[in-house]
Amino acid sequence: MALPENVFKALEDIVGAAHISNDPAVLDSYRYSLAHTAIHLGPFYNTYTPRGAAVLLPGSTEEVQAIIKLCNQYKIKFKASSTFWSGQAYPSEEDTIQLDMRRMDRILEIDEKNMYAVVEPGVIAATLQAEAMKVGLNTHVAGSGCSCSVLASATSYFGSGPGNLYGGWFYDNLLSMEWVMPTGEILQTGSLGSGCGWFCGEGPGPSMRGAARGFLGAKGSMGVFTKCAVKLFAWPGPKTLPVEGTIPAYKVALPDNFKAYTVAFPSWKAWADAVYWIWDSGVGYLAHRQFNMFGRDLKYAMVKILADPSKTLGDLEELLEDPEVQAVTEQSKRDFQIVLVGMTQRDMAWQEKALDEILSRTGGWKVEAMLAPEIHDWALLYLIRLGHKNLNLVFGGSYDGCFGLVGAPDFGASFAEEAGQFKKEWEQRGAVVEAGGDCMMGPIGGQGGGGTCLWENFTCFDPHDRFSTDGTLEFFDAATGYGIQRGWGVGMEKWNSVARGPDGRTTPKAVRDKMHLAAPQPNIFRYQYQVRKAFNPNNLGDEYFETLEDEDGET
Amino acid sequence: MPLEDYAAEMDRCSSCSYCKWIPFDQVKSWRFAKNCPSIAYHNFNSYSARGRYLVARSLLNRQSEYSDTVRRIVYTCLTCGSCDVSCKVCRYNLEPLQMVRELKFTSVEAGQCLDAHQTIIESLRKESNTMGAGRRERGAWAEDLPVKRLPTEKAEVLFHAGCRICYDKELHKNARAAVKILLRAGVDLGILGENEMCCGGRIYSMGYRDDFTHFARANLAIWAKAGVKTVVTSCSDCYHAFKRLYPELGSKIEVLHAVEYMDRLVKEGQLTFRSEIPLTVTYHDPCHLGRQGEPYVPWDGVEKKIKNQIVVYEPDRPRYNGARGVYDPPRDILKSIPGLKLVEMERIREYSWCCGAGGGVREAYPEFSNWTAGERITEAKATGAQALVTACPWCERNFLDAIGAPENGMKVLDIIELVQQALSVEAADGTS
Numbered sequence: 001m002a003l004p005e006n007v008f009k010a011l012e013d014i015v016g017a018a019h020i021s022n023d024p025a026v027l028d029s030y031r032y033s034l035a036h037t038a039i040h041l042g043p044f045y046n047t048y049t050p051r052g053a054a055v056l057l058p059g060s061t062e063e064v065q066a067i068i069k070l071c072n073q074y075k076i077k078f079k080a081s082s083t084f085w086s087g088q089a090y091p092s093e094e095d096t097i098q099l100d101m102r103r104m105d106r107i108l109e110i111d112e113k114n115m116y117a118v119v120e121p122g123v124i125a126a127t128l129q130a131e132a133m134k135v136g137l138n139t140h141v142a143g144s145g146c147s148c149s150v151l152a153s154a155t156s157y158f159g160s161g162p163g164n165l166y167g168g169w170f171y172d173n174l175l176s177m178e179w180v181m182p183t184g185e186i187l188q189t190g191s192l193g194s195g196c197g198w199f200c201g202e203g204p205g206p207s208m209r210g211a212a213r214g215f216l217g218a219k220g221s222m223g224v225f226t227k228c229a230v231k232l233f234a235w236p237g238p239k240t241l242p243v244e245g246t247i248p249a250y251k252v253a254l255p256d257n258f259k260a261y262t263v264a265f266p267s268w269k270a271w272a273d274a275v276y277w278i279w280d281s282g283v284g285y286l287a288h289r290q291f292n293m294f295g296r297d298l299k300y301a302m303v304k305i306l307a308d309p310s311k312t313l314g315d316l317e318e319l320l321e322d323p324e325v326q327a328v329t330e331q332s333k334r335d336f337q338i339v340l341v342g343m344t345q346r347d348m349a350w351q352e353k354a355l356d357e358i359l360s361r362t363g364g365w366k367v368e369a370m371l372a373p374e375i376h377d378w379a380l381l382y383l384i385r386l387g388h389k390n391l392n393l394v395f396g397g398s399y400d401g402c403f404g405l406v407g408a409p410d411f412g413a414s415f416a417e418e419a420g421q422f423k424k425e426w427e428q429r430g431a432v433v434e435a436g437g438d439c440m441m442g443p444i445g446g447q448g449g450g451g452t453c454l455w456e457n458f459t460c461f462d463p464h465d466r467f468s469t470d471g472t473l474e475f476f477d478a479a480t481g482y483g484i485q486r487g488w489g490v491g492m493e494k495w496n497s498v499a500r501g502p503d504g505r506t507t508p509k510a511v512r513d514k515m516h517l518a519a520p521q522p523n524i525f526r527y528q529y530q531v532r533k534a535f536n537p538n539n540l541g542d543e544y545f546e547t548l549e550d551e552d553g554e555t
Numbered sequence: 556m557p558l559e560d561y562a563a564e565m566d567r568c569s570s571c572s573y574c575k576w577i578p579f580d581q582v583k584s585w586r587f588a589k590n591c592p593s594i595a596y597h598n599f600n601s602y603s604a605r606g607r608y609l610v611a612r613s614l615l616n617r618q619s620e621y622s623d624t625v626r627r628i629v630y631t632c633l634t635c636g637s638c639d640v641s642c643k644v645c646r647y648n649l650e651p652l653q654m655v656r657e658l659k660f661t662s663v664e665a666g667q668c669l670d671a672h673q674t675i676i677e678s679l680r681k682e683s684n685t686m687g688a689g690r691r692e693r694g695a696w697a698e699d700l701p702v703k704r705l706p707t708e709k710a711e712v713l714f715h716a717g718c719r720i721c722y723d724k725e726l727h728k729n730a731r732a733a734v735k736i737l738l739r740a741g742v743d744l745g746i747l748g749e750n751e752m753c754c755g756g757r758i759y760s761m762g763y764r765d766d767f768t769h770f771a772r773a774n775l776a777i778w779a780k781a782g783v784k785t786v787v788t789s790c791s792d793c794y795h796a797f798k799r800l801y802p803e804l805g806s807k808i809e810v811l812h813a814v815e816y817m818d819r820l821v822k823e824g825q826l827t828f829r830s831e832i833p834l835t836v837t838y839h840d841p842c843h844l845g846r847q848g849e850p851y852v853p854w855d856g857v858e859k860k861i862k863n864q865i866v867v868y869e870p871d872r873p874r875y876n877g878a879r880g881v882y883d884p885p886r887d888i889l890k891s892i893p894g895l896k897l898v899e900m901e902r903i904r905e906y907s908w909c910c911g912a913g914g915g916v917r918e919a920y921p922e923f924s925n926w927t928a929g930e931r932i933t934e935a936k937a938t939g940a941q942a943l944v945t946a947c948p949w950c951e952r953n954f955l956d957a958i959g960a961p962e963n964g965m966k967v968l969d970i971i972e973l974v975q976q977a978l979s980v981e982a983a984d985g986t987s
Binding site for chain 2: 023028462
């Protein structure tokens, strides 16, 4: 159903003719393939998210507010997105108005003294980082990489990444917000709400972080966040990264107070112990099991390809036959990357010593091959900027995570081998990339939980290949069943099946309720229902803000 | 290959949006982080490579039809290739630039053309140039130059001036300077004068593949008749056509941009810069000399899968990602000119920002084209340079038009002008 002409005209009056479109081709460029990456549902071959009713490019908070008020007047659903990295950014119902927040892309302030930045939705981590570095600061970068919106990561989703260890997840770093609520009212949260500036998320002023985003974030279903402040961190490096090298093997040589290590361990227990000690000792600036996303068997060969501009994926098979590659692959089985950054030379020396001691106590080692200058400098740049995250898709064009074990380090570590083995058996059936089973990747340590890890077992497949896509779905179904049977819970491969069905549309209420009732703590969703009722009375978002209504519609 | 053959890429493009930014490792500021003028200006996702994959799929699947908006989406692509470079930082099995070109070819074949382009095509078909001028005026730039006229005379090296220089009087001096410098170095040089024809590169980038093929074959024929072994041009558009596109039609001729030739002559000691030029300059990499200036590598292979679902090619497919473009020769020339100081912009080499003149955009969407050039001029001014130097007449013309009067604080120069000045070669107006 097209928007009524008068509604379209009213929207056009708000944003201007150049910033609204209902051309079918434009609308189709705002749809997302459900055979694709990070949909956390499916994958489903040749299936797309519903076509929107119109796409708007608002340029100010006032325009956003006017749009939302109009949506309330005509009971039209809307969804705002900033950088559209994953399936959650797209509406799950027909005729939703899509707000592309790209034009609101200013860094409004970098407060050097108080170490925070105020940003609009279109600001990505790469540009914020580049500007912050000029004044000796740095930003957290979400695991999805520096192409993603800082505001979206902080206000509306996980915001977990390699910087968790030193700086905390983005949701930890979220300070004050400007929130155009689902009714169109504007709420300034935290210290901003009492006229004290952006420095605090919880007051003096309305402490609304929990209601606005919850744990995972409302994923664009509870109004529009038009500005927010995020905490920044110390950056004891150059004002501009002195990048060298030939594309794509860019690299950076930084002073001695920067070092990127890949460390590995003789057992998963040793691995987890090391993570705990790293957390306890305060060592490290960035930490992530990053390159294992290529798979245990392929990761070092892939690093060799990526750090050498003369190589391509076509060199992979030959590299895998190289005895040196095989040896490094073998010694890197249970690994992770850690970047040490010393605020002073003395600090760096202490961190180096502490890391050596941790390795000594756990029997771990530094993977020497990853310290070769061309690889070290490439890995250092990769981890600092996190600007190569479409490598997630390098193999067949699509990936998604499965299992998704979130918890203390030894929770994931205890089951990594088992989950990897389960996947390895499925890899042999041919639908997904054969990578060694263990493709578990994720951040090491997060302040929110005193060292939590998030384990995501990457599963790479070809979205253009029906056998591959259907086979991946079959595997994900099996992984979910296995995870539930083993008490790990529903894996991240099914996270969105509460909100979105196989046709890309909103899951029927009865199905949602059933899933939420089966959750360990259904009252969370009952509470969120009350939050939604209060803040979003016309329910103009989608079902990503998960709620549980009891049979009579009330809790 | 036909648009249908890009269906796999349309599915495999993950909509990550890397195509909208310079390679992230190279981001130095908020202000100059974007790479694609088309999405930067229009903002709708549809105007990025990612969006164009989705629009193309929508058209292919008949979920949408051509409209004014769709034509704008198709033809506001400058085919500058910046999306291609950024995509390929991580991806090995996508060719976004070639897909967009194919979308243009398909659109033209479907009759979904722009009126503004029709004028160019008519001029081309009638007068062998894209400038709407007469064929006989083409050689005017070289009227009094003591250089061989091909094909009547024979020469090993052909200097091809290109449509822009031939019909843009303000730029005649660049070609004249190039010829004088090469003659002074003892090169066995000739020109085609009024027998010269359009290279076809610009119409290729507008979507007129058949016309391109016609002119490519005609040029190859006349070069063969004249016994030409090497073609030198100071136009980066022509360079790209000759270097990358003509070999697909069987051309084996050596192709050099004038800066490559002059850099070679400087390094061999055949040209020595004696005059000091006290000037701070910044250099703009033309898209067709830089990231698209990589040599053609023949390939006739097929896709295959390894490790179940890893998409590779048999034999390995050539990878055009800007790594082997022509970046250093112009810089080496500038650095070797006494007194001249080169300062770099933030977006350079393979991730350079486009001048805005390509893909038929200058002719069809002058406001957008002018904005694109203005963005580059702003970036150039931020370096503190006194002059913006380039190596392509299309870039130069677009910058000159966008910058307006000289008193706006920055000169726009072709690198050959500086070479001429540093060599003290007599200029077009007779001064030295």
